[in-house]
Amino acid sequence: xxxxxxxxxxxxxxxxxxxxxxLAASRKQMDVVGLALLATATGIGGGxxxxxxxxxxxxxxxxxxxxxxxxxxxxxxxxxxxxIPQSRLRSLLWLDAIGLALFAVTGAERALxxxxxxxxxxxxxxxxxxxxGIIRDVMAGETPVILSREVYVxxxxxxxxxxxxxxxxxxxxxxxxxxxxxxxxxLRATSxxxxxxxxxxxxxxxxxxxxxxx
Amino acid sequence: xxxxxxxxxxxxxxxxxxxxxxLAASRKQMDVVGLALLATATGIGGGxxxxxxxxxxxxxxxxxxxxxxxxxxxxxxxxxxxxIPQSRLRSLLWLDAIGLALFAVTGAERALxxxxxxxxxxxxxxxxxxxxGIIRDVMAGETPVILSREVYVxxxxxxxxxxxxxxxxxxxxxxxxxxxxxxxxxLRATSxxxxxxxxxxxxxxxxxxxxxxx
Amino acid sequence: xxxxxxxxxxxxxxxxxxxxxxLAASRKQMDVVGLALLATATGIGGGxxxxxxxxxxxxxxxxxxxxxxxxxxxxxxxxxxxxIPQSRLRSLLWLDAIGLALFAVTGAERALxxxxxxxxxxxxxxxxxxxxGIIRDVMAGETPVILSREVYVxxxxxxxxxxxxxxxxxxxxxxxxxxxxxxxxxLRATSxxxxxxxxxxxxxxxxxxxxxxx
Numbered sequence: 001x002x003x004x005x006x007x008x009x010x011x012x013x014x015x016x017x018x019x020x021x022x023l024a025a026s027r028k029q030m031d032v033v034g035l036a037l038l039a040t041a042t043g044i045g046g047g048x049x050x051x052x053x054x055x056x057x058x059x060x061x062x063x064x065x066x067x068x069x070x071x072x073x074x075x076x077x078x079x080x081x082x083x084i085p086q087s088r089l090r091s092l093l094w095l096d097a098i099g100l101a102l103f104a105v106t107g108a109e110r111a112l113x114x115x116x117x118x119x120x121x122x123x124x125x126x127x128x129x130x131x132x133g134i135i136r137d138v139m140a141g142e143t144p145v146i147l148s149r150e151v152y153v154x155x156x157x158x159x160x161x162x163x164x165x166x167x168x169x170x171x172x173x174x175x176x177x178x179x180x181x182x183x184x185x186x187l188r189a190t191s192x193x194x195x196x197x198x199x200x201x202x203x204x205x206x207x208x209x210x211x212x213x214x
Numbered sequence: 215x216x217x218x219x220x221x222x223x224x225x226x227x228x229x230x231x232x233x234x235x236x237l238a239a240s241r242k243q244m245d246v247v248g249l250a251l252l253a254t255a256t257g258i259g260g261g262x263x264x265x266x267x268x269x270x271x272x273x274x275x276x277x278x279x280x281x282x283x284x285x286x287x288x289x290x291x292x293x294x295x296x297x298i299p300q301s302r303l304r305s306l307l308w309l310d311a312i313g314l315a316l317f318a319v320t321g322a323e324r325a326l327x328x329x330x331x332x333x334x335x336x337x338x339x340x341x342x343x344x345x346x347g348i349i350r351d352v353m354a355g356e357t358p359v360i361l362s363r364e365v366y367v368x369x370x371x372x373x374x375x376x377x378x379x380x381x382x383x384x385x386x387x388x389x390x391x392x393x394x395x396x397x398x399x400x401l402r403a404t405s406x407x408x409x410x411x412x413x414x415x416x417x418x419x420x421x422x423x424x425x426x427x428x
Numbered sequence: 429x430x431x432x433x434x435x436x437x438x439x440x441x442x443x444x445x446x447x448x449x450x451l452a453a454s455r456k457q458m459d460v461v462g463l464a465l466l467a468t469a470t471g472i473g474g475g476x477x478x479x480x481x482x483x484x485x486x487x488x489x490x491x492x493x494x495x496x497x498x499x500x501x502x503x504x505x506x507x508x509x510x511x512i513p514q515s516r517l518r519s520l521l522w523l524d525a526i527g528l529a530l531f532a533v534t535g536a537e538r539a540l541x542x543x544x545x546x547x548x549x550x551x552x553x554x555x556x557x558x559x560x561g562i563i564r565d566v567m568a569g570e571t572p573v574i575l576s577r578e579v580y581v582x583x584x585x586x587x588x589x590x591x592x593x594x595x596x597x598x599x600x601x602x603x604x605x606x607x608x609x610x611x612x613x614x615l616r617a618t619s620x621x622x623x624x625x626x627x628x629x630x631x632x633x634x635x636x637x638x639x640x641x642x
Contacts (some may be wrong), residue, residue: 028361031412033368037340037360049268055485057269065333079415096437110226116486121494126465134567139348141357143569146465149458154461198459201507242575245626247582249474251554251574262481271483272544279547291631355571 005174006109009181011070013102016095017132018043022078023092024140036075038139043071046132048108050124054114055184060209093192096133096145101184104129104159105177109167118164125160126153151191151198159184219388220323223395225284227316230309231346232257232285237306238354240259246293253289260346264321264338268328270363306384307406310347310359313371315398318343318373318389323381332378340367340373365405365412373398433602434537437609439498441530444523445560446471446499450506451520452509452568464503466567471499474560478535478552482542510607521620524561524573525583532557533605537595551630554581555589579619579626587612 003094021042025035044061051059061067107128111121130146130153146152163180167173191197229397235256258275265273275281321342325335344360344367353357360366377394381387404410449470453463472489479487489495535556539549558574558581565572574580591608595601618624 015538026415029414029416030361031368031414033412034360034366034373035415037344037367040337052266052480053485053487053491055248055487057267057271059267059269062268062330062334065331067332068337084417114486116490117493119496120490122497123468129231132466138352138566139358139360141361144567146462146567147458147569150458152462153465154459157461198461200457200459201454201463201510202457240629243628243630244575245579245582245628247585247626248574248580249629251558251581254551266480271481271485272542273481273483276482276544276548279545282547282551296629352566353572353574355575 003173005177006106009102009177010106013099013106014043014047014067014070014077015074017046017099017136018074018105019078020092020096020099020133021071022075022134023082023095024136024142025075026078026082028140032076032079035079036072038136039075039078040068040071042132042136042141043067043074044132045135046103046107046128046130049109049131050110050128052110053125053127054116056110056114093145093148094189097185097188097192100129100152100188101155101159102129103132104156104184105163105180108157108163108180109173109177112164112167119169122143122157122160123166125163126156127176129156149197150195151187155184155188155191156196158187219391220320223316224263224320226260227313227320228281228284229288230315231260231317231350232288233292234306234310234313234347235285235287237296237309238350238356239289240292240296242354246290249293250286250289252350253292254285255353256346257281257285257288258346258352259349260317260321260342260344261293261324263344263345264324267341268325268330268338270324270328298300303407307359308403311399311402311406313346314343314366314370314402315373315395317346318398319377319394322374322377322385322394324389326378326381327381334381335378336374339377340370342369343373345369363411365401368396368412368425369402369405374402386422431601433605434534437530437605438534441527441534442471442475442495442498443502445474445527445531446502447506448520448524448527448561449499449525449564451510452564452570453503454456454506454510456568460504460507463499463507466564467503467506468496468499469567470560470564471495471502473563474531474535474556474558475538477559478538478556481555482539482544482552484538484542516569521573521576522617523619525613525616527560528557528580528584528616529587529609530557531560532584532612533591533608536588536591536608537601537605540592540595545627546596549592550585550588553591555585557584557587577625578623579615583612583616583619586615599640 018039019037022035025038044067048059078131104125108121108125111124133145159180163176166176166179232253235253236249239252258281262273265271318339322335322339325338347359373394376397377390380390380393446467449467450463453466472495476487498605532553536549536553539552561573587608590602590611594607
């Protein structure tokens with residue numbers, strides 16, 4: 001039995017990621033079916049990859065068409081209202097942040113439930129959280145969001161780590177899920193708001209040469 | 215037992231998609247093995263993703279190497295004749311249109327045969343039809359064809375919808391397959407020929423601001 | 429029981445591909461978690477796709493977290509030393525060459541062990557060898573390495589072909605593996621060193637027109 005909170009967070013993640021897919025498609029001026037394809041691929045893409053790697057087949061949405069229908073409904077709504085947000089790129093980033101933290105938690109949760117090692121569960125959380133956005137950006141011909149200046153992958157990692165650590169420590173599932181989501185979202189939100197980032201790799205002059213590295 | 219018509223349409227789809235992969239590789243001036251890789255990935259990529267999501271494993275071409283051999287043969291032929299079409303980009307688009315309508319039908323058919331819900335079968339048809347081209351364009355470093363101005367994803371959707379609807383209505387399989395293919399191809403061909411498109415998302419000025427949306 | 433040589437080659441391939449992923453991420457100035465994600469996706473991506481297509485689920489690293497840990501460790505080391513190579517692009521290409529030849533052999537080996545046809549085993553070797561790099565380049569927003577001027581996919585094909593042919597001819601596994609790796613790596617290295625390539629597709633004027641092909 002899936003607990004209501006896990007199910008609610010999963011649905012919320014799908015809706016916000018589907019919205020970002022539809023926003024990306026609207027920026028490319030696609031037609032409504034194009035919005036639906038990108039919304040669906042973004043909404044269920046990360047979880048589909050997770051299920052394929054874990055061998056949980058057929059993947060989750062095959063036996064529950066409601067997932068498809070929700071993504072398509074989101075696309076239809078966005079076709080008419082995508083112009084309302086003052087900046088669609090900005091809206092996309094904030095919704096993406098919510099989906100990122102949600103999917104990191106629910107992805108890790110599904111992997112743990114399948115009996116994986118905790119480290120693998122954290123990795124599955126990160127994959128579920130980041131690949132929806134990667135698939136969206138590749139399909140829309142845009143620069144992958146994981147290359148964003150602000151903290152991104154790290155926020156997914158923190159959300160999955162907090163959830164898995166609290167679960168191993170014996171916390172109740174709602175507490176672990178909400179804590180993981182809050183930690184990951186707070187980190188990404190802080191970074192987006194103040195333009196703050198982790199120390200990044202900085203090119204340094206290579207040893208024994210006068211020219212900059214290629 | 216696979217009926218001859220389903221099998222024939224499936225093979226035809228693989229040949230035309232493999233040809234578009236080889237054409238894309240020839241535009242990038244790859245060597246003959248590069249043409250073979252892109253031809254194969256385009257020809258069997260959509261069906262491979264469909265089988266992985268449905269859990270029909272190993273995927274269809276693992277137990278039937280003839281699929282690989284046909285894709286490689288197509289690439290070898292194209293290595294010598296790709297210059298003959300007056301415009302390779304134009305040829306690619308028309309062959310892609312045939313493959314799109316074929317795979318939408320055969321993809322939906324395979325999903326229905328696996329016992330999925332009709333809505334999921336339509337989605338699987340669209341995935342099978344569109345992801346071969348997406349994989350090709352990503353591997354060749356080109357703009358994904360789904361962003362094309364003319365009707366594209368919608369043609370796949372119509373082909374899959376017509377096939378599934380006729381099948382549920384009790385039509386014979388050859389009739390449903392040929393009708394689905396014809397509807398999808400006619401839509402894409404009309405759009406390509408007259409440069410016609412569905413209403414696309416149009417940016418509008420955001421509310422309460424003077425600047426255009428980002 | 430996995431023989432030590434197969435296991436050693438597999439680990440070496442993962443380490444060198446993970447290093448190329450971390451180098452690509454460092455060129456994009458990602459943070460350390462970004463390096464870890466790209467290192468891991470590059471190191472285990474090709475094998476993950478192979479396992480999903482063969483139906484060997486869950487994929488290989490789910491039951492052995494050491495694979496993840498090694499990729500992450502590689503990323504952490506590279507975060508501090510990536511500036512040392514005089515040219516990171518050049519280092520990336522040479523390490524990629526080693527990984528390419530290794531994964532072509534171990535990918536084909538795993539497919540043969542799963543009972544596939546020899547032609548399918550060769551294809552699986554090529555997929556395992558090339559898709560790690562493709563995934564890396566797509567995630568880093570760079571031009572896919574398979575479009576490189578020098579021999580690339582062909583080197584993977586030669587490595588897999590030599591391994592499968594020697595195995596079918598009754599050679600011992602270590603001999604077949606080392607021969608396959610040597611043949612593939614020598615070909616790619618020769619090509620990289622002398623800038624040599626196979627005959628590539630050359631555009632020719634289309635028949636009966638004055639204008640160049642599109």
